[in-house]
Amino acid sequence: MSSLPPADEALPLFPLQTVLFPGGWLPLQIFEVRYLDMIGQCHREGRPFGVVSLLQGQEVQRAGDSAPEAFQPVGTLAHIVGLERPQPGLMVIRCEGGQRFRLATPQRLKHGLWVAPVAEWLPADPLVAVPDDLLHVQRALQTLVAQGEAEVQRQPQAGLELPVRQPYQWHDAGWLANRWCELLGLPAAQMQQLMSLESPLLRLELVADLLERDHGLTPPAPQ
Structure with a gap:
């Protein structure tokens, strides 16, 4: 699994109506332009992206949709472990949850992609035996x-x-x-x-x- 991105680097975000846990597996179908470009670049460079849970808004951005989006400040890195392109304009990826993070102020780019620097990397769970x-x-x-x-x-x-x-x-x-x-x-x-x-x-x-x-x-x- 790749190392952590620099904390001052803008982390690309994928807001979802679920929560990714460290060590968890997340399959995704990517068809929105804002995410096709982002996922393609992350895969080429071996970089993770951030999964955050939506508080307001929808996972899929629709034409003319001006509804505000809001999401949790604490999320989890998603490392791409598999990517397929079954047809043009569609990616099917499998991700593994990595380190948790707390975001600084997020910014929405003009094409709808959210990015944010990481304010804090949350520590991995210590190994604790099941009592x-x-x-x-x-x-x-x-x-x-x-x-x-x-x-x-x-x-x-x-x-x-x-x-x-x-x-x-x-x-x-x-x-x-x-x-x-x-x-x-x-x-x-x-x-x-x-x-x-x-x-x-x-x-x-x-x-x-x-x-x-x-x-x-x-x-x-x-x-």
């Missing part, structure tokens, strides 16, 4: 992945994708929390709050609360 009282959250995701792997083996021609991509980091609280956040179908605002947390253990604890409240996943009774 014993949250091991049921780990086991639940392992079960989900095992079911997905079995389904892929049963239908090898179906083009199915696993819910979580390797390498698995089952004992890393931050990685475990991030993968659950991607799977739970949470509102973007809630995903943003979880992604922005400095403590990976707190993030995992909040995920465990969501799993218990909304999906009935409870820790086993003490022996």
Whole structure:
């Protein structure tokens, strides 16, 4: 994965109605001119772009649309790991989430592309072991992945994708929390709050609360 862009360099931004987590995978279909040029340049130069979650406005800019756009100040670098051009004017890319950042003042260029210097690179999650009282959250995701792997083996021609991509980091609280956040179908605002947390253990604890409240996943009774 490429190194971080200089903090004083204008980072090209891709506002989306979702949240990219570090280590997460993001497929995108690119057809707007403002993004075709930007993605093409990033791919040629091996540079990432920034994914930020929309607060106001739409992902796709339409002719004559003067609605204001606004987005979260904290986002995640997206590193392009695959790019295809199935037809003229269309790119299909796959990205991996990298470092989180906090933006300085963004600027909208005349063709609609947003750029901003990075005010602060947020630290990567420290490696924190999954505590014993949250091991049921780990086991639940392992079960989900095992079911997905079995389904892929049963239908090898179906083009199915696993819910979580390797390498698995089952004992890393931050990685475990991030993968659950991607799977739970949470509102973007809630995903943003979880992604922005400095403590990976707190993030995992909040995920465990969501799993218990909304999906009935409870820790086993003490022996």
